[in-house]
Amino acid sequence: VPVLAKNDELAARNRERLRELNAFAVNLMSSPGSGKTTLLERTIRALDGARPVCVVEGDQETPLDAQRIRATGCRAVQINTGAGCHLDAVMFADALDRLRPPADALVLTENVGNLVCPALFDLGEQARVVIASVTEGVDKPLKYPHMFQSADVLILNKIDLLPYVDFDVEQFAEHARRVNPRVRIMHLSATRGDGLGAWTDWLLGRT
Amino acid sequence: VPVLAKNDELAARNRERLRELNAFAVNLMSSPGSGKTTLLERTIRALDGARPVCVVEGDQETPLDAQRIRATGCRAVQINTGAGCHLDAVMFADALDRLRPPADALVLTENVGNLVCPALFDLGEQARVVIASVTEGVDKPLKYPHMFQSADVLILNKIDLLPYVDFDVEQFAEHARRVNPRVRIMHLSATRGDGLGAWTDWLLGRT
Ligand SMILES: Nc1nc2c(ncn2[C@@H]2O[C@H](COP(=O)(O)OP(=O)(O)OP(=O)(O)O)[C@@H](O)[C@H]2O)c(=O)[nH]1
Ligand SMILES: Nc1nc2c(ncn2[C@@H]2O[C@H](COP(=O)(O)OP(=O)(O)OP(=O)(O)O)[C@@H](O)[C@H]2O)c(=O)[nH]1
Ligand SMILES: [Mg+2]
Ligand SMILES: [Mg+2]
Ligand SMILES: [Zn+2]
Ligand SMILES: [Zn+2]
Numbered sequence: 001v002p003v004l005a006k007n008d009e010l011a012a013r014n015r016e017r018l019r020e021l022n023a024f025a026v027n028l029m030s031s032p033g034s035g036k037t038t039l040l041e042r043t044i045r046a047l048d049g050a051r052p053v054c055v056v057e058g059d060q061e062t063p064l065d066a067q068r069i070r071a072t073g074c075r076a077v078q079i080n081t082g083a084g085c086h087l088d089a090v091m092f093a094d095a096l097d098r099l100r101p102p103a104d105a106l107v108l109t110e111n112v113g114n115l116v117c118p119a120l121f122d123l124g125e126q127a128r129v130v131i132a133s134v135t136e137g138v139d140k141p142l143k144y145p146h147m148f149q150s151a152d153v154l155i156l157n158k159i160d161l162l163p164y165v166d167f168d169v170e171q172f173a174e175h176a177r178r179v180n181p182r183v184r185i186m187h188l189s190a191t192r193g194d195g196l197g198a199w200t201d202w203l204l205g206r207t
Numbered sequence: 208v209p210v211l212a213k214n215d216e217l218a219a220r221n222r223e224r225l226r227e228l229n230a231f232a233v234n235l236m237s238s239p240g241s242g243k244t245t246l247l248e249r250t251i252r253a254l255d256g257a258r259p260v261c262v263v264e265g266d267q268e269t270p271l272d273a274q275r276i277r278a279t280g281c282r283a284v285q286i287n288t289g290a291g292c293h294l295d296a297v298m299f300a301d302a303l304d305r306l307r308p309p310a311d312a313l314v315l316t317e318n319v320g321n322l323v324c325p326a327l328f329d330l331g332e333q334a335r336v337v338i339a340s341v342t343e344g345v346d347k348p349l350k351y352p353h354m355f356q357s358a359d360v361l362i363l364n365k366i367d368l369l370p371y372v373d374f375d376v377e378q379f380a381e382h383a384r385r386v387n388p389r390v391r392i393m394h395l396s397a398t399r400g401d402g403l404g405a406w407t408d409w410l411l412g413r414t
Binding site for chain 2: 031032033059060061062064065083084085112113114115116117120133135136137139140142143144145146158160161164165166191
């Protein structure tokens, strides 16, 4: 059985397991340092218990991101992939075993910082969220199309830096919609909190 | 023969081929959007013919980066990897066939934007240069250690944005030296030109 087919079978079982819990699982992906962990920290605090949250953290090395999440009072497990460049359904299944999400939980997974490989591996999530930041350039959707095509939501982060960088927000949206015509785009600053409300509304299923 | 061993055999032949040309080949790696192409554009203009330059561009999709390089008057070939996440020795050998670098050339390769996989594939370069930008956070060397361990030079780019971001330059250097004690660190702004002289001096073998 080819590697990807095997992965997808287990992903389907993960998806079913989460459905039985009425959990909402999100696979959060981006380049290194686009703001995934910062957004999760802000999100957990903003949700303020509206729904139980647990987090799966993926990185090549270190427990740093899971530690940041736990500092908010939220449960997190850290996966270290070593030389690996993406999370897969096996790792996600193991993480769910360790995490034991309660009924109705938001299960938020921060994938390895990488705009390439994570897009190719279904974990069993219900939704995929991709973060791009205004410091990375407007052409990323065209150059890394598999990632941007796979997104349900596309967060443009670090909008507080717009005055200092050469970034055309309209052109970025145009490129994003060329590879993914129906993607939902949100503008955010994870550090300042701009746009956080629209994001948490979407997470809570209100929009 | 395992995949990586086969790669390394061809890389060794690429290395020898470049040595016979007295060429200096650099493998330039970073996260998406850290400034690889912008740095190459500035470098070519700053070198102003001091040495012949040719460029190998690697991206999943589009000819955009090779086009930007050619706009400077410099020869470039574009490799598109499709779903692939890194350049390898086969692609690099093909690129050299297309590029036909002259004697004494600087052969500058911009790898796929990815802090993970490119570190694992020897192309046949003489040196590896990694770019990190001040917008990505200080912990990247710890979290992506294979990439930072493999660097001969580590360029900290976008220093013009330091007033607007939370980035401790000393802490970053400390993390980088923890995984790579002898790495040479350079501070640059590819857009403004700060630090360009030290970089071109190194390229020309003057330091
Ligand atoms: N100016 C600004 N900086 C931000 C914003 N969001 C995050 N950052 C900064 O960007 C850097 C990286 O943030 P992280 O949240 O660690 O990024 P990440 O995507 O989790 O990084 P990896 O897990 O290593 O891939 C940190 O220095 C953050 O403070 C934002 O909205 N504006
Ligand atoms: N403020 C600032 N922006 C920069 C600097 N260098 C590059 N940029 C910007 O960063 C964005 C990405 O630059 P690129 O040179 O395309 O980055 P790249 O690493 O080649 O990107 P990929 O090839 O897609 O991985 C562009 O909008 C550049 O203008 C810098 O020193 N300072
Ligand atoms: Mg993180
Ligand atoms: Mg580029
Ligand atoms: Zn990969
Ligand atoms: Zn890879």
